[in-house]
Structure formats: C-alpha cells, structure tokens
Amino acid sequence: MLQKPRGTRDFLPEEMEQRREIEMRMRRVATLFGYHEILTPTFENQELYTIKSGEGIIGEMYTFEDKGGRKLALRPEGTAAVLRMYVNEAKVLPKPIRWCYLLDCFRYERPQKGRYRQFWQFGAELIGADTAAADAEIILLADGLLRAAEVKFSLQVGHLAPMKHILSDLAEDDKKKVMALLDKRSFEELESYLNNTGKPEFYDKLTALTECRSIDEAKAICGEFPGMERMEEMLGILDSQELEYTLNLGIVRGLDYYTGMVFEGFAENLGAENQVIGGGSYRLAHLFGGEDTSSCGFGIGFDRVMVSLGSVELEKSPLISILYTPEGQKRAFEIASLLRKEGLLTEINLLYRGIGAQMKHAAKNAQFAVLIGKNEIESGKVTLKNLATGEQKECAPEDLPGKVK
Numbered sequence: 001m002l003q004k005p006r007g008t009r010d011f012l013p014e015e016m017e018q019r020r021e022i023e024m025r026m027r028r029v030a031t032l033f034g035y036h037e038i039l040t041p042t043f044e045n046q047e048l049y050t051i052k053s054g055e056g057i058i059g060e061m062y063t064f065e066d067k068g069g070r071k072l073a074l075r076p077e078g079t080a081a082v083l084r085m086y087v088n089e090a091k092v093l094p095k096p097i098r099w100c101y102l103l104d105c106f107r108y109e110r111p112q113k114g115r116y117r118q119f120w121q122f123g124a125e126l127i128g129a130d131t132a133a134a135d136a137e138i139i140l141l142a143d144g145l146l147r148a149a150e151v152k153f154s155l156q157v158g159h160l161a162p163m164k165h166i167l168s169d170l171a172e173d174d175k176k177k178v179m180a181l182l183d184k185r186s187f188e189e190l191e192s193y194l195n196n197t198g199k200p201e202f203y204d205k206l207t208a209l210t211e212c213r214s215i216d217e218a219k220a221i222c223g224e225f226p227g228m229e230r231m232e233e234m235l236g237i238l239d240s241q242e243l244e245y246t247l248n249l250g251i252v253r254g255l256d257y258y259t260g261m262v263f264e265g266f267a268e269n270l271g272a273e274n275q276v277i278g279g280g281s282y283r284l285a286h287l288f289g290g291e292d293t294s295s296c297g298f299g300i301g302f303d304r305v306m307v308s309l310g311s312v313e314l315e316k317s318p319l320i321s322i323l324y325t326p327e328g329q330k331r332a333f334e335i336a337s338l339l340r341k342e343g344l345l346t347e348i349n350l351l352y353r354g355i356g357a358q359m360k361h362a363a364k365n366a367q368f369a370v371l372i373g374k375n376e377i378e379s380g381k382v383t384l385k386n387l388a389t390g391e392q393k394e395c396a397p398e399d400l401p402g403k404v405k
C-alpha cells in the first residue's frame with residue numbers, strides 16, 4: 001500500500017469541517033480589523049529566501065529545479081512572498097496595507113507531534129506603518145484571532161532594541177551567531193562564544209535581559225537604548241487594552257529578518273511544540289527591489305491550534321436521505337433538487353438496494369428519510385420519516401422543506 005510522504009497528513013471530512021470552522025472564526029476577526037485576504041504561489045524563486053538568510057536555509061527547505069533549470073523552493077513561510085508580492089503588485093497602494101492569509105508552508109523538519117513538513121499558517125502582514133500603534137495593532141489582532149479560536153494560550157511580547165544595544169559593537173556575523181544561540185537557549189555555547197569574541201561581560205548582561213520584566217529593569221542592565229520610547233508607547237497601548245502578556249526581552253525569533261518588536265504565543269496544553277504564534281516587525285521590501293518599508297506581522301501555527309483544541313463542536317445541519325424504488329428514481333432527483341434549493345442538505349441513495357437496506361444505511365448518518373415508492377408515485381405525495389423518533393407521515397413534496405425545518 002502506498003503511503004503519504006513523511007511529515008504530511010490526510011484530513012478526513014470530520015477534521016476538515018472542524019478546521020474550516022476555526023478558519024472562519026479567524027477570518028471573521030481579521031476582517032473586523034480591516035485585513036483583506038491574499039494568496040501567493042506555493043513555490044517561489046529560491047533566491048527570495050536565500051537573499052536574507054543565505055544559502056544555509058536551503059537545507060531546511062524543499063527546493064528543486066524545474067525543467068527550465070530554474071531554482072525554486074516551496075514556501076517555508078508566508079512573509080517573504082507577501083512582501084515580494086507587495087513590491088511587485090501593490091507598492092503604490094495607500095499605506096498602511098493590511099493583508100492576511102492562510103497558506104500551507106513546507107519545511108524539511110524532523111516530524112513529530114505538532115511539527116510537520118507541510119503545515120498551515122494563518123498570518124497577517126501590516127505594511128507601511130512604522131509606528132508603535134502598528135506594532136500594538138498586530139499584537140492585538142493576533143490575540144483576537146487566538147481568542148476567537150478559543151485556544152488557551154499565553155503571550156510573550158519583546159523587543160530586540162535592548163539586546164541590539166548591548167551587542168552594538170560586535171561584527172554583524174558575531175551578532176547573528178549570538179542571537180541564534182540565544183534563540184536556541186544554548187547558554188553554555190553562548191558563554192564560550194562570547195569569551196572567544198573577547199566580550200565575556202556580554203554574557204551576564206544578555207542572560208539578565210532574558211530575566212527582566214520591565215523597561216526600567218532593562219535600562220538598569222544596558223542603560224538608555226535607541227527605540228526605548230517607541231517600546232514604551234507600544235506597551236502603553238497594550239496595557240490600556242488590558243492585554244494579557246508577559247514582557248520578555250530575551251525573545252530573539254528563529255527567522256533573521258526581525259528589527260524591533262517581537263512576540264510569541266504558547267498553547268497551554270501542548271508539549272515541546274507549543275509555540276502557536278510568532279511575529280514581529282521587520283524590513284524586507286528593499287531586498288526585493290522596493291523602497292525600504294517598515295512592516296510587522298505574525299504567523300499562527302494553524303495545525304498546532306487544532307491539536308491544542310482537540311475536537312471542535314460544530315453546529316450540524318440535518319441531512320435528508322432520499323430512498324426510492326426503481327419507478328421513483330426521477331422523482332427522487334426532482335425532490336432532492338427542490339430540497340437543496342431550500343438550503344437543505346440532501347443526499348440520494350445510489351446503490352439500487354431494497355428500501356429496507358436503504359433505510360438502514362440512511363439511519364447511520366441522516367436525520368430524515370424521504371421515501372418515494374409505488375404508492376407515493378400514485379398519490380403524488382412522499383413519505384417523510386424522522387429517523388430519530390421513527391415518526392413518519394405522508395405529505396405533498398412542496399410541504400417537505402417546512403416540515404423538516
């Protein structure tokens with residue numbers, strides 16, 4: 001038996017219905033915030049991802065050459081492609097631009113619960129507003145989406161400014177390495193790297209920063225830092241909205257395009273893969289041929305949200321199953337069409353079995369049966385049966401929708 005590729009999943013109808021329900025709740029909130037949905041291609045030129053992160057990222061992606069020898073990659077995330085699209089199609093639109101998306105992303109990862117090679121992100125990007133209010137809006141939207149999904153989570157909000165201030169006289173490569181080690185929380189390796197770089201004193205400062213929970217505490221560690229006022233303004237907005245979050249100035253984020261505000265959210269009931277959202281502010285447009293533009297956004301790990309929720313209760317519409325003897329076939333199709341026009345879920349028996357067998361089958365998943373046999377053809381009526389109570393009565397076809405409703 002052939003199997004699906006490692007790290008991918010099949011979704012049966014029941015699961016798809018639950019996913020769609022959560023997706024709809026998220027879309028509704030995004031719409032209320034003024035975000036419009038967009039879609040980018042599943043694959044992009046590899047360069048889109050290596051331009052910022054270097055060739056190293058190829059090992060983490062699904063890359064391939066097409067028949068024309070073009071180097072392509074399945075998208076590992078949404079942001080780069082959305083900013084490429086902004087530069088290609090929308091840079092003249094009035095700012096700020098508010099876009100959201102639900103995309104499948106592909107990463108060559110070691111699969112485990114909550115970590116897949118194909119996974120979905122519900123994301124948003126706010127392009128062209130370089131303000132504390134924009135940073136705050138994106139965090140409030142993220143919070144609103146996760147609340148609408150009813151996932152139990154905690155938010156951590158940070159800012160790269162104090163950390164960058166501490167590291168300001170390091171070379172770019174050393175900065176990147178130090179931040180990658182902090183992101184992985186590899187503190188031993190970090191200490192020896194800083195010793196070798198001749199900056200052992202940074203170690204205590206950086207680890208203290210990961211512990212501090214207020215701007216004043218950060219100031220005590222690294223003095224006044226550029227971007228401090230903007231950070232204060234953003235936190236002021238979040239506090240005025242009574243957002244529940246923890247300030248964490250140790251957040252670095254794995255992707256290396258973030259420039260200021262960063263934030264992450266964690267589901268309460270997941271194990272190792274409990275991060276359900278990651279985002280922050282960044283500048284990418286200038287790398288893709290546009291003007292230097294500030295943006296911020298986030299990606300919600302949609303599959304992790306679903307794992308965290310377990311099963312979602314859905315409001316189910318009743319299903320009507322139409323059963324018939326051979327002479328009732330055309331009438332059955334006619335009545336199914338009439339019921340569907342009234343917005344009622346209707347399926348027709350297709351297996352040419354006896355009425356008893358059809359009824360048994362209908363009782364497995366339908367709430368009502370409509371019977372069309374010899375008697376019904378002669379009388380011009382149909383028999384409607386409530387499959388839960390067993391109650392049944394004859395009625396004119398045009399009265400069916402009212403009776404079912």
Ligand code: HAM
Pocket residue numbers: 076077078079080107109114115116117118119120121123124125254255275276277278279280282296297298299300301302303304
């Ligand atoms: P990210 O943190 O790499 O950020 O991914 C966002 C979320 O996607 C993660 O928090 C996690 O929930 C989910 N995720 C990541 N990898 C996997 C996986 N292998 N399986 C299942 N879920 C996964 C980004 O991708 C940025 N583009 C977010 C962003 C948008 N920043 C600014 N704008």
